[in-house]
Amino acid sequence: MQSTRTTHSAADNWQKDLAALIDTTRLPSFSSMLEKFLASQCHFDSMLVVTFKKALKPIIIHPTDPAEQSLTLHNYLNRAYILDPLFNAIQSGTLGEGVSRLIDIAPDSFETTKYYQSCYKEFDLIDEINLVIELAPKVSCAISLGRRSSRGTITRAELTRLNAIYPIIKSIIRQFWLSQSQEFVQYEKSEGAMNQAISTFGSGVLTPREQQIAGLILQGHSSKAIANLLEISLGTVKVHRKNIHTRLNTSTQSDIFTLFLAHLKELDPTASI
Structure with missing residues (x-):
């Protein structure tokens, strides 16, 4: 800054x-x-x-x-x-x-x-x-x-x-x-695979709905907000969150973020964060 x-x-x-x-x-x-x-x-x-x-x-x-x-x-x-x-x-x-x-x-x-x-x-x-x-x-x-x-x-x-x-x-x-x-x-660069980063996170491990919810979690939405956005019950969101942690072998949002960074690195090895 x-x-x-x-x-x-x-x-x-x-x-x-x-x-x-x-x-x-x-x-x-x-x-x-x-x-x-x-x-x-x-x-x-x-x-x-x-x-x-x-x-x-x-x-x-x-x-x-x-x-x-x-x-x-x-x-x-x-x-x-x-x-x-x-x-x-x-x-x-x-x-x-x-x-x-x-x-x-x-x-x-x-x-x-x-x-x-x-x-x-x-x-x-x-x-x-x-x-x-x-x-x-x-x-x-x-x-x-x-x-x-x-x-x-x-x-x-x-x-x-x-x-x-x-x-x-x-x-x-x-x-x-x-x-x-x-x-x-003139310096504009396409993000290439980056525009698929969130949607492909957890591919092959998470279900499509779980991928969607994981993306919303990463962006900072609470379970209640996710329920409202997706028009599903709060209980359903909590079940999905539990399943996400189980499938990814994580226990906190910070753990999910760490895995997401690793996913980004695979998509774009030249970038750093």
């Missing part, structure tokens, strides 16, 4: 920052100016900008400086993104354009997952605010603003400001993408 960016103390300078941002839509400095402008509207400790296209690996727009790209970020781009609530919400169509918080889109047991422990808790992120913009059919841009516990969760006033400026940000991001997308899509 990126280093802390100090929020402007004088919010009345945001018009100048907006003008500067518009002037850089065709320049390499665009993402830095975007960060500066957003910092005039909302406090945050990190900013990540990525684009999602269908089932392809995310393309990073910011930060592009290798010195600002942590190992966690590389792991996310390599394979961990397939367990990302934001990625899955966009892919499934349950999250459209607009401003949202991670807490509003994450599965109900997301904080118990290994993905959360490594990508959020380890870095002391207590809140994440996402601005999602549709760039083209099946292509979305997500601006993720992370806040550490020292800042607390986003205030109502900050969220109101972000919602107010969202239409402006949306228009500017689209203009940026029209002018600079070729600088990024």
